[in-house]
Amino acid sequence: MKNAIARREWLKQTSMALAATGFIPSLFHGEKMIYPPPAVSIRLHANENPYGPSPLARTAMAAAIAGSNRYPWEQTTTLREKIGQQYQLSKDHVLMGAGSSEILGLVASFAALQPGNMISATPTFNLWWTVAQQQGMQVIEVPLTAGKEHDLPAMLSKITPDTRLVYVCNPNNPTGTIVAADRLSSFIIAASQKALVLLDEAYLEYTEEPSLAPLLASNKRLVIAKTFSKIHGMAGARIGYALAHPDLIQQLTALQPWANAGPSAVSVAGALASLDDKDFLLTSKKNNAAVRGYTAEALKAAGLPFIPSYTNFLYYSLQQDKGDFLKALANNNIRVGRIVEEKGKWARISIGTQDDMLAFVTTLRKTFTT
Ligand SMILES: Cc1ncc(COP(=O)(O)O)c(C=O)c1O
Structure with a gap:
């Protein structure tokens, strides 16, 4: 009994300490360690499928x-x-x-x-x-x-x-x-x-x-x-x-x-x-196409050049960015790709869910529509 309480306390303290570092928000859910840890950020940097596994x-x-x-x-x-x-x-x-x-x-x-x-x-x-x-x-x-x-x-x-x-x-x-x-x-x-x-x-x-x-x-x-x-x-x-x-x-x-x-x-x-x-594969493909279209429209409205994409990511140019955009995304916990090509400042953004992209687009609008 004593051991169980000590273990519970240890888990709680460890997870709080980790949370304080900013790496993992909290692993302590009741008494269970869970995997994966709750998302700390909107992940738009690794071309993952946000809907899977099926x-x-x-x-x-x-x-x-x-x-x-x-x-x-x-x-x-x-x-x-x-x-x-x-x-x-x-x-x-x-x-x-x-x-x-x-x-x-x-x-x-x-x-x-x-x-x-x-x-x-x-x-x-x-x-x-x-x-x-x-x-x-x-x-x-x-x-x-x-x-x-x-x-x-x-x-x-x-x-x-x-x-x-x-x-x-x-x-x-x-x-x-x-x-x-x-x-x-x-x-x-x-x-x-x-x-x-x-x-x-x-x-x-x-x-x-x-x-x-x-x-x-x-x-x-x-x-x-x-x-x-x-x-x-x-x-x-x-x-x-x-x-x-x-x-x-x-x-x-x-x-x-x-x-x-x-x-x-x-x-x-x-x-x-x-x-x-x-069904899952088809839905993933359809959702991706719809959300990619939404994101492309937003890039266009913000005046950022982008390459028409056949994938679950978009390649776009940050040439006219004064250096604030990637910082603003990071401040909003949105993880995106780095600048890939310095000439033209081309960068990549993965297509997440509609909500993920709404967060991206909100930062985009704030940065480029002044
Ligand atoms: C073109 C391409 N090939 C291969 C991979 C490797 O993927 P994995 O090792 O997850 O199958 C990636 C990952 O992003 C990729 O973009």
Whole structure:
């Protein structure tokens, strides 16, 4: 009894102390520690789906907790089969990872087995480049066009006999632009004759464009990276996958410490259920489009240039900001992306819920409409 009171007091004091630091507001809810802690800010900096995980995924994940004492081998194989079927491929075309970041890193390590360079647009999603660079690979950056789109002819022209990897993020993060499937397909066919191509389709489900997975039926030098972090709303569950020809999947698998063992039993269960929750996926897509339209209108009204987006984020210019806007957002507990390109002061904002964006737009109006 004494111990229980002492523990309760300790929990209370610890959470109050943490709250005082500003990191976590309060973990003390009755006697329970809860996860996640209540949101301290409006998160518009990581392109997460604000509505997820889907109802079916939540139920499946909760149910999977009890089975977490067992390795999820069978369920992971079922998931690979199910993903394969979605693209008229087999489980042997699918490799699982703890998020698609693991896949990008794996492909970088594979490509770097032979010294050389990799070609990528800039700016793009580049966190994982360090994996390639640490292993001696030189990154050749090809600027986007003035419209912030991939410059595919320029990228193709940069490929040399030393090129080991060509990366295309479609739609592109942070700009939200997209290359149509037919143009990209021609590019991939040409580029993959010279080097391995890595196509990142993290945000494709927000668009009307089809996946280029059908190319994998014959193309042995293409890897497509996919994730459950975006439209499936499972960023915290850390689950993603690669699609590639089975020969290539085998070579990539050999670089994993334990084949397909990244995602947890809970994540695998959530992913299996999420694939079936078509209503959730459709609603997420529709809500995102509506709220993105609202945000774009507000940027336009405030006179800030932005790039039409096919994703759950917008790329906009803060050139006319006198330096107050990002500070004002931070003061209002709204977390946003940093300035990505100094020239033009281009920054990225993720699309949250209508309420999230109302908070963003309110700060926007106050700053720019004086
Ligand atoms: C284009 C792109 N690819 C991959 C990722 C990695 O996502 P995850 O590791 O959560 O699957 C992100 C994350 O924001 C991204 O924007």
